Amino acid sequence: MCNKELLPHLFRTEYRKIVSVLCSLFGISHIEVAEDIVSDTFLTATETWSMKGVPQNPTAWLYTVAKNKTRNYLKRNTLFTKEISGNLVSEPAVEEEISIDLTERHINDSLLAMIFVVSDPCISDESQISLALNLLCGFSIQEIAEAFLTSKESIYKRISRAKEKLKEKKISIEPPAAVEIEARLNNVLRTVYLLFNEGYYSTTQNTILREDLCAEAMRLNLLLLENEKTNQPVTNALFSLMCFHASRFKARTNEEGEIILYDDQDTRLWNRELINQGIHYLKLASSGDRLSRYHLEAGIAYWHTNKGDSMEKWDNILQLYNHLLTLEYTPIAALNRTYALSKVYGNETAIAEAEKLNLTNHHFYHSLLGTLYSGIDQTTALLHFETAFKLANSTADKTTIAKKIHNLEAFPSKSKLI
Secondary structure, eight states, X not given: OXXXXXXXXHHHHHHHHHHHHHHHHHOGGGHHHHHHHXXXXXXXXXXXXXXXXXXXXXXXXXXXXXXXXXXXXXXXXXXXXXXXXXXXXXXXXXXXXXXOOOOHHHHHHHHHHHHHHTTOTTSOHHHHHHHHHHHHSOOXXXXXXXHTTSOHHHHHHHHHHHHHHHHHTTOOOSOOOHHHHHHHHHHHHHHHHHHHHHHHSOSSSSOSOOHHHHHHHHHHHHHHHTSTTTOOHHHHXXXXXXXXXXXXXXXXXXXXXXXXXXXXOOGGGSOHHHHHHHHHHHHHHXXXXXXXXXXXXXXXXXXXXXXXXXXXXXXXXXXHHHHHHHHSOOHHHHHHHHHHHHXXXXXHHXXXXXXXXXXXXXXXXXXXXXXXXXXXXXXXXXXXXXXXXXXXXXXXXXXXXXXXXXXXXXXXXXXXXX
C-alpha cells in the first residue's frame, strides 16, 4: 500500500478503535473530547509522516501518540480531570496514573460496548446507524449522506442530536444485558451490512469494489460472533452472506478496475474457502425459528456461487427473492428479482415486471432493461443503455455501460451482451 493510501486506510481501521477506548475511559458525556484527540492524532501523523516518512510500525505510532495526547489533555485541563478522575483513579496525579489500554482485547471489548451504545433505543434507528457509521466505521458525513440519499447538513444534525440524547440519558459504555440484545442487535447488524455494501458497491469513489471496507465489516461481524450474547442465528446469517459475496471478489473486476458482470466472471477465481465458510455459517444460522432478510440474501448469494446456468439454480434464486420481498420489500431487491425472472420465464416476462417498478432515476433499472430488451427491440435497448450511462455516477459503471452500448451498436443482431 503506497503512502498516499496508508493514512486513509488507517483512519478507516484504527480511528474507531482508539475512539472506542477513549469513550470507554471518559464516558459518553465526553465523546467529543475522544473524537478531537483521535482526529488530532491523525493530523499529527499527516504532518509528521510527510516530513519524516512513515514509521516502521504506523499503527503502534498512532497508539503511542494518542496515549500521549490523552495524558497531555488531562494534564492541561484540570477541570476535566477532576470531573472524571473519580472514575479513573483514586490518586490526584491522573496524568501519571491513568492507564490507556490499547491492547487488542480491550479494544475489542470497547468496540463491542460502543456498538451497542450507539444502537441504544433512546435514539432513532436512522440516528443509530448514522452515528455508528461515523464513530465505528470511519464514514465521513458526506459518505453517510450519500448512503442515505440526503444532505450533509441533515446527517450532521442527526448525529449531533443522537450524541446529545445519549448524554441526556447518561448511557454507560458497557456491554448490554442479555435482555437488551434482542431489541438492539438488528440495528447493529444493519450498520455492519451498510458498511459491507459500501465496500461491495462503492457509491462515493470511482471504484466499484473497496475490499478494505468489506473486510472491516466482516471483522465487526466476527466480533459479534465471538461474544456468546451476540452469536445468534441472524449474526451467522449476515456473516454467511458476506462470505459468499467476498468469495467472488477477484472475479468481479479486471486489472483496470472495471466491473466484470456475473455471466462473464471466471469461476476459477472464486474463492472456494470463503464459499465453504459461507456454507458453514449458513448452517449455523439455521437454528432457531427466526427467518431474517440476511438468511434469504445469504441463500441467494449461495446459489450465485454455484457454477453453471441451471434451471434449479435460478428457480431457487427466484423463490428466495419472492420470500425476501414478502418479508422486507425494497425496490432494488424487486429489480434484482427481475433478472432471476428472466432466467426462469424469459426476457419478455421480466420486462413486464421490471417496467412496473418505474425506477426511472436509477441507472441499474435502465441498464437491466437494456439487457432484457437486447435481441427483442434493439432501439429500445440502446435508449435504456444511453439513459443508464447519463445516470451512472461512478467511472466503473459508465465504462461498463459504454461497452454495452458499443457492443450493441457494433453487433445489433446479437442478444448476448457483455
